[in-house]
Amino acid sequence: MSTTPDLNVERDVGDFHYDTTYEFDAGVGLNESTIDYICKVKGEGDWVKEFRMKALKIFQDKPVPTHWASDDLNSIDYDKIRYYLSKGQRPSRTWDEVPDDIKKTFERLGIPEKERAYLAGVEAQFDSEASYSNMKEDLSEQGVIFTGPTEALRDHPEIFRKWFGKVIPIGDNKFSALNSAVFSGGSFIYIPPGVKVKQPLQAYFRINAENFGQFERTLIIADEGAEVTYMEGCTAPKFETSTLHSAVVELVALKGAKIQYITVQNWSANVFNLVTKRGMAMDDAEIKWIDCNIGSRLTMKYPGVVMRGPGARGEVLSIALAHDGQHQDTGAKMIHAADNTTSNIISKSISIGEGRSTYRGVVNIPRNLKNCKNNTECDALLINSNSRTDTYPAITVRGNQSTVQHEASVSKVSAEQIFYMMQRGIPEDEAMSLAVNGFVNDLIREFPMEYSVELKRLIDLEMEGSVG
Numbered sequence: 001m002s003t004t005p006d007l008n009v010e011r012d013v014g015d016f017h018y019d020t021t022y023e024f025d026a027g028v029g030l031n032e033s034t035i036d037y038i039c040k041v042k043g044e045g046d047w048v049k050e051f052r053m054k055a056l057k058i059f060q061d062k063p064v065p066t067h068w069a070s071d072d073l074n075s076i077d078y079d080k081i082r083y084y085l086s087k088g089q090r091p092s093r094t095w096d097e098v099p100d101d102i103k104k105t106f107e108r109l110g111i112p113e114k115e116r117a118y119l120a121g122v123e124a125q126f127d128s129e130a131s132y133s134n135m136k137e138d139l140s141e142q143g144v145i146f147t148g149p150t151e152a153l154r155d156h157p158e159i160f161r162k163w164f165g166k167v168i169p170i171g172d173n174k175f176s177a178l179n180s181a182v183f184s185g186g187s188f189i190y191i192p193p194g195v196k197v198k199q200p201l202q203a204y205f206r207i208n209a210e211n212f213g214q215f216e217r218t219l220i221i222a223d224e225g226a227e228v229t230y231m232e233g234c235t236a237p238k239f240e241t242s243t244l245h246s247a248v249v250e251l252v253a254l255k256g257a258k259i260q261y262i263t264v265q266n267w268s269a270n271v272f273n274l275v276t277k278r279g280m281a282m283d284d285a286e287i288k289w290i291d292c293n294i295g296s297r298l299t300m301k302y303p304g305v306v307m308r309g310p311g312a313r314g315e316v317l318s319i320a321l322a323h324d325g326q327h328q329d330t331g332a333k334m335i336h337a338a339d340n341t342t343s344n345i346i347s348k349s350i351s352i353g354e355g356r357s358t359y360r361g362v363v364n365i366p367r368n369l370k371n372c373k374n375n376t377e378c379d380a381l382l383i384n385s386n387s388r389t390d391t392y393p394a395i396t397v398r399g400n401q402s403t404v405q406h407e408a409s410v411s412k413v414s415a416e417q418i419f420y421m422m423q424r425g426i427p428e429d430e431a432m433s434l435a436v437n438g439f440v441n442d443l444i445r446e447f448p449m450e451y452s453v454e455l456k457r458l459i460d461l462e463m464e465g466s467v468g
Helices: 032-042 046-061 071-075 100-108 111-118 137-141 149-155 157-163 174-182 415-422 428-444 449-463
Strands: 121-126 129-135 145-147 188-191 201-206 217-222 227-235 243-245 248-253 258-267 271-281 286-295 298-301 304-307 313-322 327-336 342-351 356-365 373-382 388-397 403-412
Touching: 032 046, 032 174, 046 174, 100 111, 100 121, 100 129, 100 201, 111 121, 111 201, 121 145, 129 137, 129 145, 145 149, 149 157, 149 188, 149 217, 157 217, 174 248, 174 271, 188 227, 217 227, 217 258, 248 258, 248 286, 258 271, 258 449, 271 286, 271 313, 286 298, 286 327, 286 449, 304 313, 304 342, 313 327, 313 356, 313 428, 313 449, 327 342, 327 373, 342 356, 342 388, 342 428, 356 373, 373 388, 373 428, 388 403, 415 428, 428 449
Parallel strands: 121 201, 188 217, 201 227, 217 248, 227 258, 243 271, 248 271, 258 286, 271 298, 271 304, 286 313, 298 327, 304 327, 313 342, 327 356, 342 373, 356 388, 373 403
Antiparallel strands: 121 129, 145 188
């Protein structure tokens, strides 16, 4: 019989930081000198530098996409951000070798305990670089690679370069270009043909410094018939100034492979979280995104799957919770590019106080394809009269040989529902939490048990004081 772990979740679990000194600091602002500095510190070759310089030019030339997105993007001052900070650490294979202040941070976040309890491997990133990276020995013996992009460029260039920047090209959008210019840290995972990793691999991204931008880069390749589950967590302390997080995640599932990517985001309320995530699924392969967005000032994230091979499957399950002063602009993209492909999108959002949630979805099925299927469900729950929600689905289906289904709903927690529970002795706050948990319960079940417990507690904490 399983027992519920005591995860000691707190709303402000990540709202702390330790003063630390950095050996490498690219300074404030972004220009070609910043790129030179990062390349020199990392000892990168010419092609990486050319890649970064090309990306910088695209980032500088592309306009801020406020013609469709929030005007709040214009409040980011890129000249006041620090783009690379490192204590000069290299990823250690034991927690004992991690610098004391960094180790204290991750111990306070409970990462070493989670690794011992149920993970096959962990990478822990502190500001721009990973401080810890370890994986179970038996996986290494099977040929599994779990490291960062810097180490991948050095040790596995033949695998890394083949797919790096191919699923999400530099110029995909302004923020993928920004990441491509200054990326540092992140994960590179390769699973050999037929290897099925039973326990999840996890990366944890921690922002510690003020006026800082974190730009990790993740590339996961599951070779033919391979399977892997990857989880990422992230926190940052709350500062008076804004913090920028702009990651790029590329997934490649070759023939018959399965990748499940789980995100539990709990950013502080001063973070701009502008992330580009996309997977490419070949013949009979499956990519599944499970995405939970809590916290941040503005999140813009639309995980997608390009189904390149016949029989490929793509799925996005997402929960977004927007509190006062927060905007969760999230959704999904499903691009069908082969016959007999299937996609599923289930999105649930909760807006509390004056919080705003937005769903944006893209589904595309060309005329020449047959037997493709898509199901999209997006449901929004409003807690208070000043809460706001928007839905922007864009579904393009040409021809008559495919099937698409779209359902959407917007509802408000009813006074009668709360009154009914209060009449049975349940306090008003608890009644509201029960209503919200009932709204998202089906999706929470999709998370691993340890994370579903954490999510429920986070939602309960977010609901405190929401009545009225």
